[in-house]
Amino acid sequence: MKHFKKIRIEMIVEEAVAEAMIEQIQDAGAKGYTQIHDVSGSGNRGVRLGDPVSGVGGNVQLIVVADAAIAETIIEEGHRLLEHYAGIIMSSEVEVLRDEHF
Amino acid sequence: MKHFKKIRIEMIVEEAVAEAMIEQIQDAGAKGYTQIHDVSGSGNRGVRLGDPVSGVGGNVQLIVVADAAIAETIIEEGHRLLEHYAGIIMSSEVEVLRDEHF
Amino acid sequence: MKHFKKIRIEMIVEEAVAEAMIEQIQDAGAKGYTQIHDVSGSGNRGVRLGDPVSGVGGNVQLIVVADAAIAETIIEEGHRLLEHYAGIIMSSEVEVLRDEHF
Numbered sequence: 001m002k003h004f005k006k007i008r009i010e011m012i013v014e015e016a017v018a019e020a021m022i023e024q025i026q027d028a029g030a031k032g033y034t035q036i037h038d039v040s041g042s043g044n045r046g047v048r049l050g051d052p053v054s055g056v057g058g059n060v061q062l063i064v065v066a067d068a069a070i071a072e073t074i075i076e077e078g079h080r081l082l083e084h085y086a087g088i089i090m091s092s093e094v095e096v097l098r099d100e101h102f
Numbered sequence: 103m104k105h106f107k108k109i110r111i112e113m114i115v116e117e118a119v120a121e122a123m124i125e126q127i128q129d130a131g132a133k134g135y136t137q138i139h140d141v142s143g144s145g146n147r148g149v150r151l152g153d154p155v156s157g158v159g160g161n162v163q164l165i166v167v168a169d170a171a172i173a174e175t176i177i178e179e180g181h182r183l184l185e186h187y188a189g190i191i192m193s194s195e196v197e198v199l200r201d202e203h204f
Numbered sequence: 205m206k207h208f209k210k211i212r213i214e215m216i217v218e219e220a221v222a223e224a225m226i227e228q229i230q231d232a233g234a235k236g237y238t239q240i241h242d243v244s245g246s247g248n249r250g251v252r253l254g255d256p257v258s259g260v261g262g263n264v265q266l267i268v269v270a271d272a273a274i275a276e277t278i279i280e281e282g283h284r285l286l287e288h289y290a291g292i293i294m295s296s297e298v299e300v301l302r303d304e305h306f
Binding site: 012059076088091 | 207230296297298301302306
């Protein structure tokens with residue numbers, strides 16, 4: 001079957017910025033997103049493990065699959081949002097079968 | 103060290119279809135799969151956040167690494183299973199060292 | 205904006221080896237890592253679902269983004285650590301905007 005090329009964006013960001021990030025993902029025109037919650041780790045602003053009791057300070061992983069132009073908007077706007085928060089954004093090419101879903 | 107090319111399949115699917123999806127992954131000949139549970143998001147069938155109390159209606163992320171031919175079977179059969187469920191399937195090339203494990 | 209190529213390493217490993225794995229990731233020079241906890245699945249050492257009550261025997265997903273040379277060290281040392289544990293390691297190319305963060 002025919003495969004279509006899309007961009008997969010993966011973000012690991014502070015929970016505090018997740019809502020604003022999802023809003024800009026949707027504003028950019030992505031048709032969906034995935035959020036994975038139970039995420040810890042360390043990164044460029046020091047160790048960030050989250051508080052195991054309150055959950056405050058944790059991270060989330062956001063995954064978005066979109067066309068290249070929409071993806072570029074999400075990546076650039078995402079970095080603007082991360083100016084005051086910890087987080088990383090990476091992108092890579094993936095293939096999908098249902099072109100119209102992304 | 104020598105790296106071998108494989109296909110990484112990533113699915114975000116309704117929990118209700120996860121068991122059937124894992125069965126078809128194994129039937130196709132994949133030697134393993136990974137399931138990540140605490141997944142929410144929105145997609146092509148409307149917002150799907152899962153019920154935070156009952157857990158009903160949530161999503162899971164499934165990750166499979168396999169040879170190209172097995173991967174194609176999993177992707178095509180996966181789409182047949184998703185005809186009546188929300189979910190996305192994407193694939194991309196990855197490299198592994200232990201060829202015999204996949 | 206300019207994108208920089210990095211290597212994304214993804215590991216699904218037994219929780220018992222996660223701490224040693226994170227240590228070698230940091231020793232190799234990676235500037236960060238991400239750990240996702242609620243992971244089950246089956247693989248090359250038989251079904252490994254984890255004990256739902258005690259959490260013992262579960263798996264974690266580790267994600268690292270690094271330069272190619274550091275990534276190769278992490279992948280090779282990672283396989284040495286996995287000699288006595290269940291787990292898989294895969295790698296793929298990703299793009300990032302902030303070269304200095306990885």
